Amino acid sequence: MRLLLDAHVSSRHVGRKLVRVGHDVLALDQNETLARLADEDVLALSAAQQWIVITPNVRHFVVLARVWAEARRSHAGMILVTLPHTAYGALSRRLDEAFSIRPAQADWIDRVEFVGRG
Numbered sequence: 001m002r003l004l005l006d007a008h009v010s011s012r013h014v015g016r017k018l019v020r021v022g023h024d025v026l027a028l029d030q031n032e033t034l035a036r037l038a039d040e041d042v043l044a045l046s047a048a049q050q051w052i053v054i055t056p057n058v059r060h061f062v063v064l065a066r067v068w069a070e071a072r073r074s075h076a077g078m079i080l081v082t083l084p085h086t087a088y089g090a091l092s093r094r095l096d097e098a099f100s101i102r103p104a105q106a107d108w109i110d111r112v113e114f115v116g117r118g
């Protein structure tokens with residue numbers, strides 16, 4: 001999978017594991033300019049480059065998902081994280097589960113999925 005980790009997702013704790021299991025990961029926290037992008041710009045970048053966004057910024061990205069759907073704009077997918085910020089192991093497990101259910105990049109187009117306790 002091509003995954004874009006929002007600046008609030010740890011590339012060290014989450015991104016490294018995703019890379020280890022074979023995902024292509026762009027971690028915004030690794031680039032000062034990208035880390036400062038506005039949410040709309042993060043979504044536009046991910047859509048243009050076909051990266052699935054993984055973000056704990058649920059409040060803003062739910063709104064963006066609705067706005068984009070109403071405008072008939074397509075995106076590569078969003079995974080909205082409702083786990084505590086430091087729940088790295090739980091997040092990794094939930095992402096593994098989500099990708100085993102939807103293993104193809106195309107399965108995520110215009111999909112918004114919540115990943116949290118469960």
